Amino acid sequence: MADLSTCPPLTRESVQTAHKRIEPYIHRTPTVTCETLNTIASTAQSSRKDGQPDTIPSAGTAKPKVRLFFKCENQQKIGAFKARGAFHALGRLIEEEGAESVRRRGVVTHSSGNHAQALAFAAKTHNVPAYIVMPTISTPSKIAGTKSHGPEVIFSGSTSDEREAVVEEVIKKTGARLVPPYDHPDIILGQGTQALELEAQAEDLIAQDSSLGIKGKKHLDAIIAPIGGGGMLSGICTAMHGTGIKVFGAEPNFEGANDAELGLKAGKRVEKVKTLTIADGLRTPVGHIPWSVITDKGKLEGVYSVSEEQIKAALRLAMERAKFFIEPSAAVPLAVVLYNEEFRSMLEREGGEEGWNLGVVLSGGNTTMEAISKLFAAPAKTEERAGGKVGMNGEKVAENVAG
Amino acid sequence: MADLSTCPPLTRESVQTAHKRIEPYIHRTPTVTCETLNTIASTAQSSRKDGQPDTIPSAGTAKPKVRLFFKCENQQKIGAFKARGAFHALGRLIEEEGAESVRRRGVVTHSSGNHAQALAFAAKTHNVPAYIVMPTISTPSKIAGTKSHGPEVIFSGSTSDEREAVVEEVIKKTGARLVPPYDHPDIILGQGTQALELEAQAEDLIAQDSSLGIKGKKHLDAIIAPIGGGGMLSGICTAMHGTGIKVFGAEPNFEGANDAELGLKAGKRVEKVKTLTIADGLRTPVGHIPWSVITDKGKLEGVYSVSEEQIKAALRLAMERAKFFIEPSAAVPLAVVLYNEEFRSMLEREGGEEGWNLGVVLSGGNTTMEAISKLFAAPAKTEERAGGKVGMNGEKVAENVAG
Numbered sequence: 001m002a003d004l005s006t007c008p009p010l011t012r013e014s015v016q017t018a019h020k021r022i023e024p025y026i027h028r029t030p031t032v033t034c035e036t037l038n039t040i041a042s043t044a045q046s047s048r049k050d051g052q053p054d055t056i057p058s059a060g061t062a063k064p065k066v067r068l069f070f071k072c073e074n075q076q077k078i079g080a081f082k083a084r085g086a087f088h089a090l091g092r093l094i095e096e097e098g099a100e101s102v103r104r105r106g107v108v109t110h111s112s113g114n115h116a117q118a119l120a121f122a123a124k125t126h127n128v129p130a131y132i133v134m135p136t137i138s139t140p141s142k143i144a145g146t147k148s149h150g151p152e153v154i155f156s157g158s159t160s161d162e163r164e165a166v167v168e169e170v171i172k173k174t175g176a177r178l179v180p181p182y183d184h185p186d187i188i189l190g191q192g193t194q195a196l197e198l199e200a201q202a203e204d205l206i207a208q209d210s211s212l213g214i215k216g217k218k219h220l221d222a223i224i225a226p227i228g229g230g231g232m233l234s235g236i237c238t239a240m241h242g243t244g245i246k247v248f249g250a251e252p253n254f255e256g257a258n259d260a261e262l263g264l265k266a267g268k269r270v271e272k273v274k275t276l277t278i279a280d281g282l283r284t285p286v287g288h289i290p291w292s293v294i295t296d297k298g299k300l301e302g303v304y305s306v307s308e309e310q311i312k313a314a315l316r317l318a319m320e321r322a323k324f325f326i327e328p329s330a331a332v333p334l335a336v337v338l339y340n341e342e343f344r345s346m347l348e349r350e351g352g353e354e355g356w357n358l359g360v361v362l363s364g365g366n367t368t369m370e371a372i373s374k375l376f377a378a379p380a381k382t383e384e385r386a387g388g389k390v391g392m393n394g395e396k397v398a399e400n401v402a403g
Numbered sequence: 404m405a406d407l408s409t410c411p412p413l414t415r416e417s418v419q420t421a422h423k424r425i426e427p428y429i430h431r432t433p434t435v436t437c438e439t440l441n442t443i444a445s446t447a448q449s450s451r452k453d454g455q456p457d458t459i460p461s462a463g464t465a466k467p468k469v470r471l472f473f474k475c476e477n478q479q480k481i482g483a484f485k486a487r488g489a490f491h492a493l494g495r496l497i498e499e500e501g502a503e504s505v506r507r508r509g510v511v512t513h514s515s516g517n518h519a520q521a522l523a524f525a526a527k528t529h530n531v532p533a534y535i536v537m538p539t540i541s542t543p544s545k546i547a548g549t550k551s552h553g554p555e556v557i558f559s560g561s562t563s564d565e566r567e568a569v570v571e572e573v574i575k576k577t578g579a580r581l582v583p584p585y586d587h588p589d590i591i592l593g594q595g596t597q598a599l600e601l602e603a604q605a606e607d608l609i610a611q612d613s614s615l616g617i618k619g620k621k622h623l624d625a626i627i628a629p630i631g632g633g634g635m636l637s638g639i640c641t642a643m644h645g646t647g648i649k650v651f652g653a654e655p656n657f658e659g660a661n662d663a664e665l666g667l668k669a670g671k672r673v674e675k676v677k678t679l680t681i682a683d684g685l686r687t688p689v690g691h692i693p694w695s696v697i698t699d700k701g702k703l704e705g706v707y708s709v710s711e712e713q714i715k716a717a718l719r720l721a722m723e724r725a726k727f728f729i730e731p732s733a734a735v736p737l738a739v740v741l742y743n744e745e746f747r748s749m750l751e752r753e754g755g756e757e758g759w760n761l762g763v764v765l766s767g768g769n770t771t772m773e774a775i776s777k778l779f780a781a782p783a784k785t786e787e788r789a790g791g792k793v794g795m796n797g798e799k800v801a802e803n804v805a806g
Contacts, residue, residue, distance in 0.1 A: 030433070032478075050547070074726045144453070316772050323477045323768040325726040365726040369719050369779035376772035377780050 002092045007185040010293060015239040018189040019196050022087040025125060029072045029194070031201035031359075033212050034322040041066050041337050042355075051317050051338070053309040060339075064347035065355025067214050068337065069202040071194055074326045074365030078149075080281075081194055081232055081363050082118035082181075088190030089179050090122045097177075103128050108176040110156065110163040112138040112146075113281060114364055115181035120149035131176050133166045141368055182231025183287030192235025195223060198359045199245060206357070214355040221351070222246040223359035224333040227260045227303060228282035230290025232363065237299040245359075246301045248343070249294065250333040252277040253305035259285045260294065261303040278308055278375060281329035281364065304343040306335040312375060314338055318362070327367040328375070333360050404580055405495045410588040413696060418642040421592040422599055425490040428528060432475045432597070434604035434762075436615050437725040444469050444740050445758075454720050454741070456712040463742075467750035468758025470617050471740065472608065474601040477729045477768030481552075483684075484597055484635055484766050485521035485584075491593025492582050493525045500580075506531050508578040513559065513566040515541040515549075516684060517767055518584035523552035534573045536566055544771055585634025586690030595638025598626060601762045602648060609760070617758040624754070625649040626762035627736040630663045630706060631685035633693025635766065640702040648762075651746070652697065652706035653736040655680040661708035662688045663697065681711055681778060684732035684767065707746040709738040715778060717741055721765070730770040731778070736763050 008014040040051045045060030052058045073081040094102050106129035109119050116132045123130035130151035134143060135158035147153055156166035170176055180187065202220045206213035214221075223240060227233040227249040237247045251258040255275035263270045263286065273285045286294065294300040306314075311328055314335035318324040336343050337360065347356060411417040443454045448463030455461045476484040497505050509532035512522050519535045526533035533554035537546060538561035550556055559569035573579055583590065605623045609616035617624075626643060630636040630652040640650045654661040658678035666673045666689065676688045689697065697703040709717075714731055717738035721727040739746050740763065750759060 050551075072726075079724075079726065148453075319728050320771055321482075323475075323482065323728040325722050325728040368723055369775065372772065373776040373778075373780040375776075377776040 002089070002096050002186055004185065006096060007092075008189065010185060010188060010234075010238045012239055012241055012243070014189050015192040015196060015235065018088045019193040021091050022084055022190060022193060025077070025087045025122070026083050027076055028197055029075045031069050031071050031198055031205065033067070033069060033205065036321045037317065037334070038067055040317065041068060045339065045341070045344075051313065053307075053313040053339070055309050056307075056339075060341040060344060062341055062344035062348045064344055064351050065214065065353075066337070066347060066351065067212065067355070067357050069198065069205065069220065069357065069359045070322070070324065071198040071201075071359060071361050072324070073194055074324065074330060074362050076364070078114065078117045078121050079364055079366040080114035080118070080327075081191055081361075082114040083121065084193050085182075085187035085190035085231060085235075086115065086118035086122040086179065087125075088193075089184065089186040090119070090126055090128065092186045093177060093179075094126060094128075099126070102126075102177070105175040105177060106131060107179050108133065108167055108170045108174075109179050109181065110134070110167050111181055112142050114366055116146045116151075117149060117366075119179050120146055120151035124150050129174075129176070131170045131174065133163055133170065135163065141370075145366070182229030182284075183289050185289060187231045188235045188238065188289065188293070190235070191232040192237075192239035194232075194361065195236040195239040195359075198223065198361070199240070199243065202357060202359060213357045217354070217357055219357065220245050220359050221356040222248060222301070223361065224248040224250055224336060225361035226250050226279070226282055226329055226332045226363050227286065227294070228329070229284040230260065230286040230294060232361070233300070234290035234293035236361070237293050237296070241299050247299065248301050248336075249303035250336040251303055251305040252279040252282055252308065252311060252332060254278075254308050257282060258303070258305035261305050263291070264295065264303055277311075279311055279329040279332050281327065282332065304336045304340045306332060306340055310335045310339040316376070324362055326362050326365050330361075330363045330365065404492060404582050404587055405499050405589055407588065409499060410495075411592065413588060413591060413637075413641045415642055415644055415646070417592050418595040418599060418638065421491045422596040424494050425487055425593060425596060428480070428490045428525070429486050430479055431600055432478045434472050434474050434601055434608065436470070436472060436608065439724045440720065440737070441470055443720065444471060448742065448744070448747075454716065456710075456716040456742070458712050459710075459742075463744040463747060465744055465747035465751045467747055467754050468617065468756075469740070469750060469754065470615065470758070470760050472601065472605040472623065472760065472762045473725070473727065474597055474604075474762060474764050475727070476597055477727065477733060477765050479767070481517065481520045481524050482767055482769040483517040483521070483730075484594055484764075485517040486524065487596050488585075488590035488593035488634060488638075489518065489521035489525040489582065490528075491596075492587065492589040493522070493529055493531065495589045496580060496582075497529060497531075502529070505529075505580070508580060509534060510582050511536065511570055511573045511577075511579040512582050512584065513537070513570050514584055515545050517769055519549045520552060520769075522582050523549055523554035527553050532577075532579070534577065534579050536569045536573065538566065548769070585632030585687075586692050588692060590634045591638045591641065591692060591696070593638070594635040595640075595642035597635075597764065598639040598642040598762075601626060601764070602643070602646070605760060605762060616760045620757070620760055622760065623648050623762050624759040625651060625704070626764065627651040627653055627739060628764035629653050629682070629685055629732055629735045629766050630689065630697070631732070632687040633663065633689040633697060635764070636703070637693035637696035639764070640696050640699070644702050649704045650702065651704050651739075653739040654706055654708040655682040655685055655711065655714060655735060656708035657681075657711050660685060661706070664706040664708050666694070667698065667706055680714075682714055682732040682735050684730065685735065707739045707743045709735060709743055713738045713742040719779070727765055729765050729768050733764075733766045733768065
């Protein structure tokens with residue numbers, strides 16, 4: 001990784017420079033709107049006829065006016081925004097050390113998630129050897145997904161000490177440079193680039209069809225994005241600083257996964273988190289450098305959290321209604337918009353009569369049919385009714401006759 | 404429905420006129436590409452490392468060169484292409500009979516699927532009362548989905564005789580005009596409009612980035628689309644006639660659902676089908692008028708079919724890799740491209756050294772998390788390993804420490 005001392009400052013201009021650097025390698029993912037989700041978001045929870053989690057009373061009465069602009073990073077290379085940071089960090093490293101040196105030494109990281117795939121893919125693109133340290137307990141599909149980009153996968157124990165020990169070993173043996181998943185300016189600047197695109201794309205969409213946005217407004221008012229390690233959220237804060245576009249974070253609150261929210265309230269970064277939230281990309285506590293950005297009140301407005309049931313309900317709506325294939329972590333900002341009554345009251349108050357154009361980051365789509373099935377499988381029921389054959393939707397089908 | 408005698412002829416020009424009529428009411432859905440699916444499609448089945456159905460030997464050796472252009476009708480209004488035909492048929496009816504008469508009498512259809520929702524939505528848009536006859540055994544989610552567009556839902560038995568009797572009753576009582584799901588020129592012309600968009604959008608994509616298409620080619624070579632009742636496929640055949648763009652149909656073959664394929668081979672339309680294929684939008688036999696179009700060898704090249712396992716494997720790839728949220732019926736053309744060795748051999752032969760740009764219609768996205776879960780739920784396994792907590796992906800997660 002490029003030395004901290006030589007890194008560009010965390011400014012909007014640096015994000016713009018980072019964007020130029022990575023543009024040839026990443027997708028300019030689409031920004032899209034969904035009338036159905038706008039309607040549900042702009043209806044009080046207590047008045048909704050559908051889209052609510054089964055187990056939670058629909059008591060909320062806040063009724064914000066809001067038009068949503070979804071940034072589809074689930075359609076990014078490797079299926080998640082992490083490609084941005086990885087390409088930026090590797091590009092900067094090559095610029096600083098020379099391609100030959102980086103290709104001789106290689107890069108290393110420990111991750112079983114999207115960062116591993118992103119780094120492996122960026123390394124393959126630049127002909128750099130990549131070493132990915134993964135816990136032996138990783139699921140076979142994640143190991144296969146990572147291996148498909150051609151890195152050397154090295155297994156470790158699952159605690160952070162065990163993983164770091166293996167990374168150290170790799171570095172000693174190969175001289176590989178560590179590319180951490182979020183706690184580095186080059187990663188943060190790379191991840192922030194998506195906000196530049198979202199800002200411009202929302203403006204283009206509204207210019208083409210003013211009905212997509214709040215009446216009379218030509219720009220985004222705010223962006224909400226997930227926060228795990230904080231690389232993306234601090235990047236977005238950096239990119240939007242000075243534009244007037246407000247930035248919010250969204251977190252799961254299961255088993256203390258809302259470490260950013262709790263840390264901001266306590267005025268102290270939470271250093272350890274132990275959670276099995278379904279939003280598995282957001283289980284990590286916020287890193288040091290992201291923390292220094294998000295605690296700047298001029299950069300981040302606040303972090304809001306949601307329950308597992310709320311994440312599931314948002315995930316269902318995103319898939320069934322908007323046809324977004326996303327991973328649970330990517331549904332967290334939408335869940336905040338739809339179900340966090342504190343956020344919705346704020347939205348109602350701040351947006352006022354006029355309302356807000358709100359960018360919503362869909363951070364990734366790396367999940368499997370099995371994982372989805374595990375989340376949504378209906379309780380076992382008798383499948384045969386009245387002796388007839390029954391189809392996949394539980395319907396019994398009679399003979400079909402051509403019209 | 405407008406009288407057959409006054410319907411426009413089934414020509415490309417009529418489809419273009421239909422397109423102008425419905426454009427204000429429908430989405431111009433995106434056409435997108437996916438490098439991963441191009442790669443898998445262009446690899447012989449016997450050489451693939453993943454993406455094959457578990458239960459089928461990967462013996463196929465055909466190795467066509469193909470670039471795929473996906474028409475995302477899953478993002479169409481009401482979540483499926485059926486909105487096109489419904490808006491066209493209703494618009495023509497209003498033109499012919501006058502809005503006042505149509506609003507007094509209303510429209511009626513029997514369907515539990517996408518056509519019911521499409522007609523209900525088009526009717527709501529034009530302030531026309533809609534009567535939808537649904538079998539009592541329809542799943543609650545389909546009934547709720549249809550009701551959400553505000554029609555009067557009337558229940559019937561599930562055989563076609565029972566359904567038609569209830570429709571007759573509604574017509575007697577209200578004077579409502581029947582809008583059939585596929586066997587009518589106005590429906591066919593409406594459904595065909597998607598091909599005009601796909602043709603133009605593929606051309607635009609290639610003009611912007613020539614790497615998206617087959618080297619040196621600026622246009623589509625062919626389109627493949629699902630066939631159930633045949634409204635869409637005959638519409639696409641009509642729209643593409645005379646352009647040089649070939650048209651293919653794709654069908655499930657479970658329990659005789661491949662009635663179009665079998666009928667074309669026998670030279671005789673199959674009149675009845677009784678199947679519970681997971682591609683539930685394609686259970687119907689081909690209608691009379693669609694049949695007259697697809698048997699014209701100048702219009703349709705052929706129909707190819709796939710097994711349930713192949714549809715599932717294509718559905719998995721579409722979701723997990725390309726992040727398309729689609730219903731099983733919409734995965735059938737992709738399944739043919741990836742797994743039907745007869746189609747792949749033809750593609751290799753016809754495309755030759757150069758290869759083909761192939762449009763692939765993703766016809767709809769109306770499915771539920773429960774239906775997906777039913778298809779892909781893993782066999783029950785012990786979920787606790789080594790005494791630790793286990794996450795949704797089966798991984799055991801140790802304490803996370805901030806970087």
